[in-house]
Amino acid sequence: MATVTVAAAPWKQLLLSALESNSHRKHSSYFQLATVGSSGRPSNRTVVFRGFADNTDNILINTDARTRKIEELKHCPFAEICWYFTDTWEQFRINGRVDVIDESNPDPVKIQQREKSWFASSVRSRMQYLGPNPGLPSLSDQPSPGFVLDPSSGPVASFCLLVLDPDQVDYLNLKSNQRMCFTSRQSANGSKCWNSERVNP
Amino acid sequence: MATVTVAAAPWKQLLLSALESNSHRKHSSYFQLATVGSSGRPSNRTVVFRGFADNTDNILINTDARTRKIEELKHCPFAEICWYFTDTWEQFRINGRVDVIDESNPDPVKIQQREKSWFASSVRSRMQYLGPNPGLPSLSDQPSPGFVLDPSSGPVASFCLLVLDPDQVDYLNLKSNQRMCFTSRQSANGSKCWNSERVNP
Numbered sequence: 001m002a003t004v005t006v007a008a009a010p011w012k013q014l015l016l017s018a019l020e021s022n023s024h025r026k027h028s029s030y031f032q033l034a035t036v037g038s039s040g041r042p043s044n045r046t047v048v049f050r051g052f053a054d055n056t057d058n059i060l061i062n063t064d065a066r067t068r069k070i071e072e073l074k075h076c077p078f079a080e081i082c083w084y085f086t087d088t089w090e091q092f093r094i095n096g097r098v099d100v101i102d103e104s105n106p107d108p109v110k111i112q113q114r115e116k117s118w119f120a121s122s123v124r125s126r127m128q129y130l131g132p133n134p135g136l137p138s139l140s141d142q143p144s145p146g147f148v149l150d151p152s153s154g155p156v157a158s159f160c161l162l163v164l165d166p167d168q169v170d171y172l173n174l175k176s177n178q179r180m181c182f183t184s185r186q187s188a189n190g191s192k193c194w195n196s197e198r199v200n201p
Numbered sequence: 202m203a204t205v206t207v208a209a210a211p212w213k214q215l216l217l218s219a220l221e222s223n224s225h226r227k228h229s230s231y232f233q234l235a236t237v238g239s240s241g242r243p244s245n246r247t248v249v250f251r252g253f254a255d256n257t258d259n260i261l262i263n264t265d266a267r268t269r270k271i272e273e274l275k276h277c278p279f280a281e282i283c284w285y286f287t288d289t290w291e292q293f294r295i296n297g298r299v300d301v302i303d304e305s306n307p308d309p310v311k312i313q314q315r316e317k318s319w320f321a322s323s324v325r326s327r328m329q330y331l332g333p334n335p336g337l338p339s340l341s342d343q344p345s346p347g348f349v350l351d352p353s354s355g356p357v358a359s360f361c362l363l364v365l366d367p368d369q370v371d372y373l374n375l376k377s378n379q380r381m382c383f384t385s386r387q388s389a390n391g392s393k394c395w396n397s398e399r400v401n402p
Contacts, residue, residue: 027287034235034245034281042243044235044283046292080235082245086228086287091247131401135382138399181336198339200332 004196009057011169011182011194015083015092019049022085031083033061035069035098036076043072049083050117058163059094062117062125065102065160066133073098079164089174096166103157113163118155129158167192177201205397210258212370212383212395216284216293220250223286232284234262236270236299237277244273250284251318259364260295263318263326266303266361267334274299280365290375297367304358314364319356330359368393378402 004010022028029049037043050060059081063069073079081094101110118126130147132139169182179201187193205211223229230250238244251261260282264270274280282295302311319327331348333340370383380402388394 025287027285030285032233032235032245032283032285034233034243034283036237036241036243040237040277041279041296042235042237042277042281043294043296044233044245044281045294046283046285076241076243078242080243080245082233082235082247084228084231084233084247086226093244093246095242095244134401135380136401138380138401179336179339200335200337200339 005193006196007187007191007193009166009169009182009184009192009194010196011092011094011166011171011180012052012057014090014171014180018085018088018090018092022087025087028085028087031081031092033069034080034082035072036078037068037072038075043069045069050120053113053163056165058165059096060117061162061164062121063160063162064129064134065158066135068135070100070102070160073100073162081164091170091172091174093170093172094164094166095168096164099163099165101161101163103155103159110161114159114161115154117161118159123149123151126156126159129156172201174201206394207397208388208392208394210367210370210383210385210393210395211397212293212295212367212372212381213253213258215291215372215381219286219289219291219293223288226288229286229288232282232293234270235281235283236273237279238269238273239276244270246270251321254314254364257366259366260297261318262363262365263322264361264363265330265335266359267336269336271301271303271361274301274363282365292371292373292375294371294373295365295367296369297365300364300366302362302364304356304360311362315360315362316355318362319360324350324352327357327360330357373402375402 030046032044033047034042034044047061050062077097079098083092101114105111127149167184171180179199181197181199183195184192231247233245234248235243235245248262251263278298280299284293302315306312328350368385372381380400382398382400384396385393
């Protein structure tokens with residue numbers, strides 16, 4: 001069976017359709033992000049899809065700069081998303097390189113992107129970044145003191161934006177029992193091209 | 202806050218409760234399994250929980266011996282499960298070593314365990330292992346020919362049992378906003394002991 005090569009990411013429409021079909025489930029915007037720890041062991045956790053970066057196929061994730069995934073991504077910048085849609089029985093495995101954008105990033109465009117993601121999230125979400133260091137021993141059984149956050153103030157130091165640039169996507173539909181592999185490569189002019197191939201489920 | 206050390210796996214009861222509370226959702230028995238590829242990149246896919254191995258905390262997963270995760274696990278035997286329960290908002294991250302039990306395994310007890318898992322799965326599930334090589338290009342648009350499988354015959358060559366032996370569990374409850382870390386170590390007599398610690402979410 002011949003493979004097909006196109007410039008637009010052919011998996012993106014499948015993903016947008018899945019998001020649409022499953023949108024009545026709050027958890028349809030959650031997926032699992034796998035990284036590799038400095039020990040060489042895999043790590044895996046649930047994160048929230050924050051949309052695509054403007055006019056790209058790059059996937060946005062907000063995270064706390066104090067979590068272990070940040071040091072893991074500095075050690076190995078690759079990650080694989082596994083996104084299972086519980087109503088339509090579709091799975092997307094999205095592999096790519098992750099750009100970690102924290103407040104020390106020297107690129108003004110990226111700093112702007114981080115700020116945009118901060119304001120796009122709810123004030124309630126932003127409040128999480130004011131809490132104690134995630135993963136460290138909980139020092140008290142008392143609830144955290146009531147933080148006050150000005151809705152107009154920009155990102156706090158612990159707010160970090162992850163941008164995953166996909167280069168391989170494996171799509172599986174368990175209802176139709178069909179599976180597609182999408183692989184990217186650089187074309188002669190430097191832009192990204194996608195190959196699609198139907199594979200056995 | 203003092204840590205607590207016990208011999209029985211303290212996270213197992215939490216996991217059994219979550220399974221019970223979410224049992225009306227078919228997808229509550231699905232979780233994401235992260236491994237590390239030979240390239241050093243992470244891999245991540247949805248698999249089905251097949252229960253615990255008899256009288257242990259070891260987690261059983263059935264898989265096709267022809268899938269990429271098998272070569273990945275031979276290269277790096279560690280995996281992390283990320284298991285998110287959509288109704289109760291609980292997440293379990295379970296890290297441990299995976300034992301790959303295929304038909305060539307020299308241990309008769311493990312071969313028996315593999316056979317038991319084969320017969321514990323439905324005939325429909327078993328049929329999958331007769332299909333064409335997963336992940337290879339699909340050679341035909343025709344449906345696969347109707348295979349016949351005698352329900353009394355034992356595991357086929359492509360059937361493989363994975364047994365994950367947890368040594369670290371991270372539990373997060375998004376409703377109560379509580380997080381616990383469970384870490385195991387070998388006690389003086391060689392048995393496994395678990396430390397529990399409450400950490401910041």
